[in-house]
Structure formats: structure tokens, C-alpha cells
Amino acid sequence: MASVLPRTVQGPPVPLRWPPEDNRIPREIFTDPDLFRWEMDAVFTGPVWVLVGHEAEIPQPGDYKTLSVGAVPVIVVRDAQGQVRVLVNACAHRGARLVEGPRGNVLKGGFRCIYHMWTYAPDGSLLGVSLPDDFPAEFRKEDYGLPQARVALYKGLIFASFHEGTPPLDTYLAELTEGLDRVLGDGRLRYLGSIKVIFRTNWKLYVENIYDGYHVTALHTGFQVVRLRSHGGQRLVPNYERNGHLWGQSRSTPREQLEPVLRDMTLFDVRTKPTTDHNMMVVFPSGVVTDYFDTLQLRYVLPLAVDQTLIEFTFFARADDPEEVVRHRVRQGPAVLGPAGAITLEDAAALERVQQSSVARGDNVVLKGTPKRFPPYRHVDEAPIRHFYQAYRRLIGVPVEEGSS
């Protein structure tokens, strides 16, 4: 039984200055703690599908993992019948967090709250409470199940929504499903582990960075050092009139043509795909899906505070991969696209600098590719960032005015 969480704030808490041009982004939105609180309600528990995992992370009945949907702590769990649920990680009685660890299995015993020993089944229903004598006569266990999000699956991807007005997942994803099909295949994956890191930046700066094709050659100098470039590609913005997802496509230089600057160039191998075509996708607002080189990766963007964002990088193999392919993926994935990765670390530095100087007020400006109004864009364009903010502004109640650009 999906339930909608109660809200305390009904609109943007402070009047927001937003320039009329849709390629200008006011820096205050990266520093305002009141706006951050409003975003957690209006965006993350608004009419969106938030990527919270892949079924391969919780393959067995009772398997669970924890993360958050915006500010709401959740448990993603496979119940005894095999159905995936997203439960609020707080006891329905007095609100104590039910599970502390990142992952586990509760098929036997369920979720037991340490405070008053209320116990829930993996499907979120209340199984029992301790010493219920002298409870009000009308107390019924059925009324005290854990609040849960609506859940929808696509190729094993798990999406959660706390809003009753969210359109069906297929409608929401629109033509992004074509990109997800390319990366996920039949959807049967094997979970290899995750790496979590705190970026000292607002969550929007992290997400918009992926819409931005302009920074790639400028900031990620490792590409230049090995002479790896994009031989064509494009940046699509599926469903840009509503949700503004990102689907970046690029074809990179094959490994044998790269400058062998490293002793071990398998970092840039593409062994599991017929071509060196890569996909880099954002499922608005906070899910990242990519198949860069041989790396199958999902990222969950978890806002911690207005200037801190936890990024969880999760790595996968295909379910039928031979062990030597799994080993290759383990050696390549975090070494390229992880917090210690050869071409990812720079983003943390650049985004922290943007965050730190956002107190300077003024606007960040988006230029490259903007003479074109609508996708498709070139893979080197930053113009898709505009669509991210158009979707964001609709949700926080500051929509772009018609004819304002």
C-alpha cells in the first residue's frame, strides 16, 4: 500500500530571483538552506521516479539495502514473495531508525525496532509489538505498517515515487528507455560492490555536470594525454518538455589507437561491446546510468546538505559474464569512473570550486550549443543543462515563463 508522505511546506519558502533568460542560473540556489529543504519535498517526493537500485543488489527474498529518497531514509527490500518494496526506514511507532547497516537480509526475523521491539515483515506490514496490553482498544496492527513508496521496475532498475501524481514509469522515461535497453540488455546483472564518496557541492551541480558536454575535454585532461577523443555522438534530452533526462552518446577512439602513456592500458579496453559507443544517462532528478568502456555503473545522488552530496557508485557485471570478464570490470570500473578514477576525480575539484564561490551571487551562464533551442545537441554542448533546470523549476514552483527566452 503506497502512501504519500505529509508535507510541511507548501511552496518556495523564499522569493527566488531567477533571470528571465533560461541559460542563466542564479547562484543562490546552491547556497540557500531553506530552498534545499523545499527541494527535498518538491523535487524528491514530488511527481518523479527516483532511481534507488537494481534488482541484482537484492537478489534473494529478505535482501535489503538502505539509502535515501531526497531527505527520506528508505529501505529497498525484496519481500518473502519476491516483490521489491521501498519502505521508510523509521518505526511507525516512535520513529526510530529500523536498520542501520547499508545491506543485509531480514527474511528470518523481519525488521525489529530496538526501541519498543515493534517488528515488521519484509513487506513493511507490522507483525507484532511488545506488551500491547493497555493499548487503546482501537489499536490495529494493520494501521501501523511502514509508509512505502510506489515502486516501478525497468530492466531491473528500481524506481521509487512518493507522489500519487507521478505518471507511469514508461511515460516518465520516454525515449530514455532506448538508451537503458542498450546498457542493461535483458536486465540480468550481477552486483559487484559500491563506492560512496561525499562531494562538497550542491546536488544540482553534481547532476548538471553530467548534462554538460563542454567540460569533458577541458577538465578531463587524461583523455588528451592518451589522445582519446569522441568520434561523433550527441546529447539527447528525452522527455525534455516535462522531465529533462539526459542521454549522452559518444564513440571513443579504440584502445589500439591510443597513446600508450600508461603501462597498463586495459583501463581503456572495450571487450564486451561490438563498438566503442558509450552511453551516459541521467534519469531525472538523481539517477545515473552508464556503460562507459566496459563499466556498467549506476550512481545514486543523495543530497546531505545544501553544500554536501553523497554519491554512491555501484558496479555491475552481466549475470552470464565469465570470471575473467568480471575481473576486467572490477579492475577497470573504479579505476576510470570512481572517486579515485583516472577521469572522474577532477569533477569533484571543479564542482567544489563552483560551490565555494556560489556565495559570490550573480549567475552561472550556459552558452555552448544554446543557439539551438531543442535537442538533439552535439556531444560537446552544455545546452542540455537548460532542460535540467526547466524540469527543476517546474517542480519547485518557479516555472519558466512562456516566451521568456
Add this chain to the structure above:
Amino acid sequence: MKATDSLATREQAARELLARYVRVVDDPDRIEEWPDLFADQAEYRVVTRENLEAGLPVCVVCDDTKDRIVDRVTVIREFWGAGGRLEDRHYNQVRPRHVVGPVWTEPQDDGTVRVLANFAVWGTPAGDFYPRLLAVGEYRDVVEFGPQGPRFRSKWVVLDTPVLQDVFVYPL
């Protein structure tokens, strides 16, 4: 130094290797010396306790050959460092500082010495006011003794926190 040297000598040499390691990784000007601390067949891994205990193979850093250990310096200097011109580097300047101890040594039957030590790594950013605790955890190392003296056959950096507090440039 040979494997036949006295236990006390080998254990002392293993401790000194760890001290030299700390001197090198805390000094951004000396990172080129870092691979020399490892044997020709060696591994350097940074893993979270979470993945390790769950039996999951993903590591934060998986330098499972000497080539990858040498490549790490190239990545720092060339990929991120824009060829070494400090002004052009593509990472934020954070001065690392390791605090290591106590160090526990266990001589092994094959002549190597196992070295276990707690560590905390602080980073002092050039662009911020406050030092940052980058990582807390435990070293699980194996030191071997060949013609070139004591060197790491393996160095496992096991992180207590499942969440890295920041990206890190220089080895932990």
C-alpha cells in the same frame, strides 16, 4: 638484507619501510618515489570494510600489478596534474598528513613480515579553512626482503567508513 636475517632486524626494517612510506605519500613532491617502495610483483589496494566483509570484489583502488602502481604516479602527474604545472592541475590542492600507529609486526614462516597498523589521513586544503579527515582505517601489509631491501609485496588499505569523506589524490 636477506630473509635469513634475524627476526628483530626484519621487523625493524619493516617498520622503517612503513615510516618511509608515510614520508613519501605525505610529500606531494616525492610521489615519484612511491612505486620504489613496492616489490616487482606487488599489489596496492584500497578497500572498504563494507565490500571486504560482504565478499564483494569492488575496490576503491585496485592496483594489482607493479605496472598499475607505476601508472598511478602517471595519472597523478599527467592526467590530473596537467603535466606537472601546479597552476594547471585539475584537482584541488590538499596537503595530506598520515597519522599511523601503533604498528604491529608478525614475522611469517616464508621470511616475510606482516605489518598491521591503524591510520588516519588528514588533508589540509589550500582553498578552505578547516583540515579534513579523509580516511580512517587499518593497513594490512606484507613486507618482503630481497636484494633491494625491504619492499611491500602487498599493501591493503582497509577503510572503516563505507563513505569516503572526500576524493583523494595521493595514495592513502
